[in-house]
Amino acid sequence: MMTSLVLTVIGPDKPGLVEMLAQTISDNGGNWLESGMSRLAGKFAGILICEVEESQIATLTTALEGLEAQGLKVTAERSDTHEACDQSQSFTLELVGHDKPGIVRDISSALAKRHVNVERLTTELVSGSMSAELLFKAEAELLGSADLDLDELQEALEGIASDLMVDISLNK
Known part of the structure; x- marks a missing residue:
């Protein structure tokens, strides 16, 4: 076996x-x-x-x-786990903004409160195209329950994005 x-x-x-x-x-x-x-x-x-x-x-x-x-x-x-059942939906999150402490903490907290699983997360610091300022970029593959309200999640993330001064988008 x-x-x-x-x-x-x-x-x-x-x-x-x-x-x-x-x-x-x-x-x-x-x-x-x-x-x-x-x-x-x-x-x-x-x-x-x-x-x-x-x-x-x-x-x-x-x-x-x-x-x-x-x-x-x-x-x-x-590995004891099996692949997630079909009772879920996958989607991606993209984020870009000026680097500051707490971005990953705040976004991951909003996801965890809604029982959204982070399947893959990639982050990097890049130089801004118009300035030498560092920008924080993140891409995540996420998995939520079939009944997860993506509109409500998007609203919650937009509230956080406004506080953090970053742009966030969810894509199904």
């Missing part, structure tokens, strides 16, 4: 880390399924899902732990 493992990885960025991780997974009977990885502040960080036979889990996790000697810390967790 195949089991999914969620791996988190972090280490000083250098060429060959992805290859080293992929080779270790492959050499120990694993199959790389999905991932998201980035270089952040000189570190290589990522999360990925791999599949492995139940009988190979211990061997694979031991091999992954051994990568720490080469600078890559890997944590493995079994």
Whole structure:
């Protein structure tokens, strides 16, 4: 029986880390399924899902732990969850505005109060096109219940956007 493992990885960025991780997974009977990885502040960080036979889990996790000697810390967790049922709706959120503390906190609070799950979140600071000021950009893939009132959510987010001086849009 195949089991999914969620791996988190972090280490000083250098060429060959992805290859080293992929080779270790492959050499120990694993199959790389999905991932998201980035270089952040000189570190290589990522999360990925791999599949492995139940009988190979211990061997694979031991091999992954051994990568720490080469600078890559890997944590493995079994995935117990199943995909969300069809009783939900997915949508995206896009945000852009001047950077200031609390943007992610305030937006995520509004989403959590409405039981909206953040499936994926990407944020970055970019230089403004008309000035050298830093702009905060965020893109999120969200999942809410089928009966979630998107108009009410949009109104709540617009209220926050006004206070934060950012632009927010929801797209179905």
